[in-house]
Amino acid sequence: MSHHLSGPLKVAVTGAAGQIGYSLLFRLASGALLGPDRPVELRLLEIEPALKALEGVVMELDDCAFPTLAGVEIGADPEKIFDGVNLALLVGARPRGPGMERGDLLEANGAIFTAQGKALNSVAADDVRVGVTGNPANTNALIAMTNAPDIPAERFSALTRLDHNRAISQLSAKTDAAVTEIKKMTIWGNHSATQYPDVFHAEIGGRNAAEVVDDQAWIENDFIPTVAKRGAAIIEARGSSSAASAASATIDAARDWLLGSAANDWVSMAVKSDGSYGVPEGIIYSFPVTTHEGNWEIVQGLEIDDFSRGRMDATAAELEDERQAVTELGLI
Ligand SMILES: NC(=O)C1=CN([C@@H]2O[C@H](COP(=O)(O)OP(=O)(O)OC[C@H]3O[C@@H](n4cnc5c(N)ncnc54)[C@H](O)[C@@H]3O)[C@@H](O)[C@H]2O)C=CC1
Numbered sequence: 487m488s489h490h491l492s493g494p495l496k497v498a499v500t501g502a503a504g505q506i507g508y509s510l511l512f513r514l515a516s517g518a519l520l521g522p523d524r525p526v527e528l529r530l531l532e533i534e535p536a537l538k539a540l541e542g543v544v545m546e547l548d549d550c551a552f553p554t555l556a557g558v559e560i561g562a563d564p565e566k567i568f569d570g571v572n573l574a575l576l577v578g579a580r581p582r583g584p585g586m587e588r589g590d591l592l593e594a595n596g597a598i599f600t601a602q603g604k605a606l607n608s609v610a611a612d613d614v615r616v617g618v619t620g621n622p623a624n625t626n627a628l629i630a631m632t633n634a635p636d637i638p639a640e641r642f643s644a645l646t647r648l649d650h651n652r653a654i655s656q657l658s659a660k661t662d663a664a665v666t667e668i669k670k671m672t673i674w675g676n677h678s679a680t681q682y683p684d685v686f687h688a689e690i691g692g693r694n695a696a697e698v699v700d701d702q703a704w705i706e707n708d709f710i711p712t713v714a715k716r717g718a719a720i721i722e723a724r725g726s727s728s729a730a731s732a733a734s735a736t737i738d739a740a741r742d743w744l745l746g747s748a749a750n751d752w753v754s755m756a757v758k759s760d761g762s763y764g765v766p767e768g769i770i771y772s773f774p775v776t777t778h779e780g781n782w783e784i785v786q787g788l789e790i791d792d793f794s795r796g797r798m799d800a801t802a803a804e805l806e807d808e809r810q811a812v813t814e815l816g817l818i
């Protein structure tokens with residue numbers, strides 16, 4: 487990530503006229519990704535019928551007079567919008583409504599990620615990083631990755647940072663610890679109800695989080711389901727899915743990926759499994775990772791007890807089923 491240090495970072499956002507976009511674009515433009523000294527150029531992709539609304543959003547971006555915003559381009563052709571991009575945030579996809587699981591979106595949204603994977607493959611910058619937020623995020627990332635054979639597989643990730651942030655917030659509320667005191671949180675697996683938010687390796691003020699909590703029933707019956715089903719709870723309360731928090735997590739994930747995770751901490755990112763922790767190879771699975779200048783490494787050597795093993799395997803099995811489904815749909 488060095489050769490563009492001088493010029494603006496070209497950041498593509500898909501689904502830019504959507505709910506997440508309405509929060510994400512203003513954060514990106516205001517320097518939340520790279521700080522006040524690095525300009526960004528926004529490349530905004532939408533479907534044709536949404537371009538007029540997107541023009542309105544761009545008028546508002548103009549009206550903010552952001553010092554860090556070096557330019558904005560909009561359009562409906564991914565080959566034009568992705569041309570030379572260093573970072574692609576793939577947000578555009580249909581959201582779920584009440585009563586749906588994210589996997590129900592596979593067929594509707596899968597096709598988007600074949601076309602966008604192919605377009606990135608042909609026109610993105612050599613150093614491109616691709617973050618997938620649109621659901622079902624892990625398997626959409628698998629589709630985009632598979633359709634972009636010339637881009638190294640480790641340049642693709644799916645967003646589980648929102649789950650990670652939710653887990654920190656829940657743990658903070660339970661223990662009265664500041665969110666800044668909570669480190670080494672892990673989300674394992676799929677961005678779905680089977681995800682496994684793991685407090686057994688987390689720390690609060692340097693102490694083991696599970697020991698600080700000292701309440702296995704709370705961990706099993708409150709913490710894990712609250713984090714795993716938080717998206718559904720937001721849909722129930724708000725009438726539409728989380729948007730500002732999803733945008734915020736998308737920024738957190740991209741920022742840490744490009745600039746590096748903090749010392750003595752790690753982040754959760756869904757990346758291509760290399761078989762670490764017995765996770766089947768090739769699926770896009772959320773692991774604890776450290777990041778450095780646009781690269782990530784899975785944290786190794788964590789001890790996995792039977793409780794964690796069962797949950798890690800269940801979410802892996804769901805991702806294998808999703809991979810099977812998109813294989814049958816001819817998407818990968
Ligand atoms: N991974 C995560 O943590 C989270 C993921 N999500 C997901 O993010 C996605 C977007 O959510 P919202 O912004 O709330 O939805 P939204 O419906 O408000 O916006 C989606 C936008 O994508 C656009 N779009 C559709 N097909 C496209 C294509 N082929 N190319 C470019 N743009 C396209 C639509 O025109 C629409 O403007 C959904 O799939 C949602 O489930 C939402 C919250 C958290």
Ligand SMILES: O=C([O-])CC(=O)C(=O)O
Binds near residue numbers: 721
């Ligand atoms: O729940 C949804 O459908 C939206 C989402 O991914 C989340 O809020 O985690």
